[in-house]
Amino acid sequence: MANEVLYSKAIPVTHEADVFVAGGGPAGVAAAVYAARMGKKVYLVEASGSFGGAATTMLIPAFMQFSSDDIFLAEGIGREVHTYLKTKAPECYSRYCPNSIPVEILKLCYDEMMTESGASFSFFTSVLDVIVRDGKIDAVICSSKQGIFAVKAKMYIDCTGDGDLSYLAGAECRKGDDETGEMMAATLCALWEGTDFSRATQPQRAFLEDAFRDNVFTNIDRHLPGMWRIKDGVTGSNVGHIYDVDGTDSDSMTSAMVASRKQLREYRKYYREYLDGYENMELVISAQQIGIRESRRVMGEYVMTLDDFRNRASFDDEIGRYCYNIDIHSGKNTDEGYQKFAKDHETFRYAAGESYGIPYRMLVVRGFDNLLAAGRCVSTDRYMQSSLRVMPGCYITGQAAGAAAAIASEVGCAARDIDVARLQKQLKSMGAYLPNCED
Numbered sequence: 001m002a003n004e005v006l007y008s009k010a011i012p013v014t015h016e017a018d019v020f021v022a023g024g025g026p027a028g029v030a031a032a033v034y035a036a037r038m039g040k041k042v043y044l045v046e047a048s049g050s051f052g053g054a055a056t057t058m059l060i061p062a063f064m065q066f067s068s069d070d071i072f073l074a075e076g077i078g079r080e081v082h083t084y085l086k087t088k089a090p091e092c093y094s095r096y097c098p099n100s101i102p103v104e105i106l107k108l109c110y111d112e113m114m115t116e117s118g119a120s121f122s123f124f125t126s127v128l129d130v131i132v133r134d135g136k137i138d139a140v141i142c143s144s145k146q147g148i149f150a151v152k153a154k155m156y157i158d159c160t161g162d163g164d165l166s167y168l169a170g171a172e173c174r175k176g177d178d179e180t181g182e183m184m185a186a187t188l189c190a191l192w193e194g195t196d197f198s199r200a201t202q203p204q205r206a207f208l209e210d211a212f213r214d215n216v217f218t219n220i221d222r223h224l225p226g227m228w229r230i231k232d233g234v235t236g237s238n239v240g241h242i243y244d245v246d247g248t249d250s251d252s253m254t255s256a257m258v259a260s261r262k263q264l265r266e267y268r269k270y271y272r273e274y275l276d277g278y279e280n281m282e283l284v285i286s287a288q289q290i291g292i293r294e295s296r297r298v299m300g301e302y303v304m305t306l307d308d309f310r311n312r313a314s315f316d317d318e319i320g321r322y323c324y325n326i327d328i329h330s331g332k333n334t335d336e337g338y339q340k341f342a343k344d345h346e347t348f349r350y351a352a353g354e355s356y357g358i359p360y361r362m363l364v365v366r367g368f369d370n371l372l373a374a375g376r377c378v379s380t381d382r383y384m385q386s387s388l389r390v391m392p393g394c395y396i397t398g399q400a401a402g403a404a405a406a407i408a409s410e411v412g413c414a415a416r417d418i419d420v421a422r423l424q425k426q427l428k429s430m431g432a433y434l435p436n437c438e439d
């Protein structure tokens with residue numbers, strides 16, 4: 001081919017492990033901590049400089065629900081994180097926002113959990129490529145300041161959010177709408193100071209139409225997730241959409257970063273000039289990365305669909321249950337797109353106490369013996385991804401993947417062949433909500 005170079009080089013294998021985890025977001029931390037606590041040698045690489053994934057690199061201001069009514073669905077790692085934050089940052093938990101994220105405390109929480117678990121990890125290190133032989137990953141190639149190196153493990157878990165490891169291994173991935181490829185809009189989240197919650201206008205969208213009429217915004221966008229109270233005077237924003245962003249394309253991400261920083265100025269004007277309580281609000285910091293709600297979904301041995309949500313599905317190989325509503329932000333800034341988002345949001349939601357089951361098979365990447373995928377990139381259609389992608393859901397799939405990888409590496413079998421009853425027993429011993437599994 002015309003414009004190519006051939007690059008070939010012998011590189012060292014610097015790490016050998018029972019379980020390798022790519023990505024240190026909620027799914028990756030849950031997977032690594034769980035496998036390490038089961039006595040396995042674990043190595044995790046994380047591209048950024050902290051654990052937490054979107055919550056820390058994209059400054060997501062709040063967790064979605066951990067519970068359905070009084071049933072705590074994210075038992076296990078999710079419960080531990082929840083308890084840690086409530087204990088160390090009680091000022092962040094109030095009737096305004098029961099699950100807001102004190103981001104520096106969350107980073108410490110994950111540092112401690114990972115260190116205490118005995119798992120090894122490297123920040124500023126990315127998965128660059130994968131060597132596969134006969135449906136089995138032989139090694140992953142990583143890159144860091146030291147250069148390129150290889151890691152060999154018995155089991156591999158993809159928790160990169162974007163499904164990078166699986167994609168590089170050649171697994172079947174889908175992106176966005178199956179017909180149009182449309183993906184949910186992205187949002188640059190940020191932290192602000194100077195808000196007075198005692199006077200804050202609710203709902204925050206109350207004067208959007210006035211602001212549209214006054215040309216405050218370059219784009220007329222009626223989605224407005226809003227500002228969350230993190231603690232007195234400190235707010236986390238999830239406002240403004242950037243459309244047609246592909247989180248797996250750095251050129252697309254580059255333009256989105258520039259556009260979204262500019263757009264934040266427009267929201268600053270709206271909040272300060274149209275709403276009470278925000279007159280003195282000032283931007284402290286915007287996230288280092290625009291928030292990506294949707295990119296690749298890695299196809300597993302089961303693909304969860306909207307029917308599973310509708311049916312409150314139960315499965316023999318269930319590894320947990322979750323409940324967040326269907327939440328597909330429109331990928332196009334049109335009235336039709338916004339109306340569909342709003343309608344789905346209202347139609348597909350559960351009553352208190354309801355939940356859907358999550359089958360183990362969906363974590364097993366189709367066509368591979370030793371690869372699991374957990375977190376945002378799990379094997380679903382778009383509808384189910386929009387529910388299960390939130391952080392409590394990622395703890396559930398992450399910890400199950402970690403436990404399954406630990407079992408498979410110990411027994412020496414393929415991920416699809418593990419004793420599911422043993423996996424369920426293991427998860428139950430940590431409190432996982434598995435009402436349909438016998439003890």
Ligand SMILES: Cc1cc2nc3c(=O)[nH]c(=O)nc-3n(C[C@H](O)[C@H](O)[C@H](O)COP(=O)(O)OP(=O)(O)OC[C@H]3O[C@@H](n4cnc5c(N)ncnc54)[C@H](O)[C@@H]3O)c2cc1C
Nearest residue numbers: 023025026027047053054064126127161291292375376391
């Ligand atoms: C704007 C926005 C608002 C949201 N609001 C909420 C909310 O209110 N509540 C809620 O619970 N959830 C919310 N979410 C969803 C949630 O934050 C994410 O879906 C969730 O964090 C996904 O977890 P994860 O572990 O799968 O991936 P991530 O959190 O994305 O973590 C993946 C990690 O992998 C690393 N990584 C990526 N590629 C590589 C690679 N090749 N090599 C090494 N490391 C790599 C990344 O640096 C990252 O740290 C929101 C998301 C967005 C974008």
